[in-house]
Amino acid sequence: MRVVRTLVLHGPRDLRRCALPFPVTGDDDAVLRVEACGLCGTDHEQFTGELFPGFPFVPGHESVGVLEHVGDAAARRWGVRTGDRVAVEVFLSCRECDACRGGEARRCIRHGLADMYGCVPVEREPGLWGGYSQYQYLASDSVLLPLPPGLEPTVATLFNPVGAGIRWAVTAPGTSAGDLVAVLGPGVRGLSACAAAKEAGASFVMVTGLGPRDAPRLEAARDFGADVVVDVATTDPVRAFRDATGGALADVVVDVTAKAPAAFAQSLKLARPGGTVAVAGTRGTDATPGFHPDHLVYKELRIVGCLGVDTASYRAAIELIASRRYPFHSLPRRVTGLDGTADLLRSMAGEADASPPVHAVIAPWE
Numbered sequence: 054m055r056v057v058r059t060l061v062l063h064g065p066r067d068l069r070r071c072a073l074p075f076p077v078t079g080d081d082d083a084v085l086r087v088e089a090c091g092l093c094g095t096d097h098e099q100f101t102g103e104l105f106p107g108f109p110f111v112p113g114h115e116s117v118g119v120l121e122h123v124g125d126a127a128a129r130r131w132g133v134r135t136g137d138r139v140a141v142e143v144f145l146s147c148r149e150c151d152a153c154r155g156g157e158a159r160r161c162i163r164h165g166l167a168d169m170y171g172c173v174p175v176e177r178e179p180g181l182w183g184g185y186s187q188y189q190y191l192a193s194d195s196v197l198l199p200l201p202p203g204l205e206p207t208v209a210t211l212f213n214p215v216g217a218g219i220r221w222a223v224t225a226p227g228t229s230a231g232d233l234v235a236v237l238g239p240g241v242r243g244l245s246a247c248a249a250a251k252e253a254g255a256s257f258v259m260v261t262g263l264g265p266r267d268a269p270r271l272e273a274a275r276d277f278g279a280d281v282v283v284d285v286a287t288t289d290p291v292r293a294f295r296d297a298t299g300g301a302l303a304d305v306v307v308d309v310t311a312k313a314p315a316a317f318a319q320s321l322k323l324a325r326p327g328g329t330v331a332v333a334g335t336r337g338t339d340a341t342p343g344f345h346p347d348h349l350v351y352k353e354l355r356i357v358g359c360l361g362v363d364t365a366s367y368r369a370a371i372e373l374i375a376s377r378r379y380p381f382h383s384l385p386r387r388v389t390g391l392d393g394t395a396d397l398l399r400s401m402a403g404e405a406d407a408s409p410p411v412h413a414v415i416a417p418w419e
Contacts, residue, residue: 058417059186060391061175063109065102068395076179076190083123083131083191085141089388090184091115091210092413093241094311097401099172106172113184113415114143114171115213117206121188131197138204140212141189142196142367143169156364158196168192185394187417198367201375207414208374208382211241215370215381216362217333218245222307223253224366225357226331230254235294235303235323236279237261238310238334239270241384241412244277245370246307248379251278255305257298259283261290263313266408269385273411277379291322303328310334318343326352333359386412390419 055075062068076084090113098104099112117140120133128134144158145168152160173182181190200209222228234250236243239262250258259281260274271282283293294303302325310316311334320330374381387410389397394415401409
């Protein structure tokens with residue numbers, strides 16, 4: 054019997070190597086040979102137990118690879134064929150409900166968040182529902198994104214964070230030419246949001262971070278279009294923004310920080326009256342230090358919550374990465390095989406001496 058090397062998360066910090074049967078497929082599904090799987094905050098939060106769903110599963114939701122097998126009906130529906138390199142959207146789509154027809158599969162009535170890749174019980178056949186694996190099963194309702202020739206697989210995994218940057222920093226808040234923008238958080242999604250805002254025509258972008266760990270990321274932000282970078286541990290971001298813009302505040306503030314409760318209050322202070330605040334990073338707590346609800350009233354702010362990415366933003370992200378207008382290809386990244394995944398996740402969770410990489414990737418065949 055042909056078997057697949059994979060990793061199954063059985064519980065917090067209990068990531069085990071195992072062998073699962075190669076999937077049996079038919080006319081309406083496919084198998085992906087996973088070349089690379091990007092990692093984000095969700096991955097290390099699943100690993101540490103903050104987001105563990107309560108059942109064993111194969112993690113990984115930023116998969117890029119080559120179609121090892123694709124059924125005839127699936128090939129016609131997806132517009133692909135065996136041997137094509139594709140990226141796999143995290144959410145499945147019924148293609149029939151209003152949300153899916155609008156490209157927002159995360160709200161699919163049939164699937165929603167329950168069937169997202171990288172968080173499906175391994176006991177559900179055929180078990181290979183994530184990218185921490187040599188092969189990943191692709192159900193009939195998968196959404197695939199063909200990749201252009203020459204786009205290296207590890208770099209292509211950025212389709213997810215760059216897509217998030219486009220949706221969170223441009224589409225959702227309605228950023229337009231001439232806008233003044235503040236991006237809170239210099240991780241890969243913050244850098245992507247900075248580039249996306251500049252691509253949308255923003256005339257000024259400030260990116261903030263916190264402390265020595267973020268220093269190299271803030272420096273990198275300049276290469277992604279940041280006009281000013283600020284360490285909020287030593288500098289008041291509101292004063293820095295005003296000083297750089299002749300006293301103006303931000304038309305759009307994009308908060309992609311994680312576990313930074315004070316950032317929400319900063320975002321409200323940075324926004325101009327009538328401005329928009331897009332909140333994408335999760336706090337992990339109900340604490341909101343420095344938050345005064347009256348700011349929402351007196352400034353008449355528009356607050357937009359952002360979860361996930363739509364198909365249009367993914368496609369725009371792939372085009373932006375492939376254009377090489379921004380140095381996504383040279384981001385500081387760490388690539389590891391399956392055996393090094395647990396160590397990489399611990400680093401991303403801040404449990405190692407070394408600073409976590411800006412971009413982390415699993416290459417299952419290494």
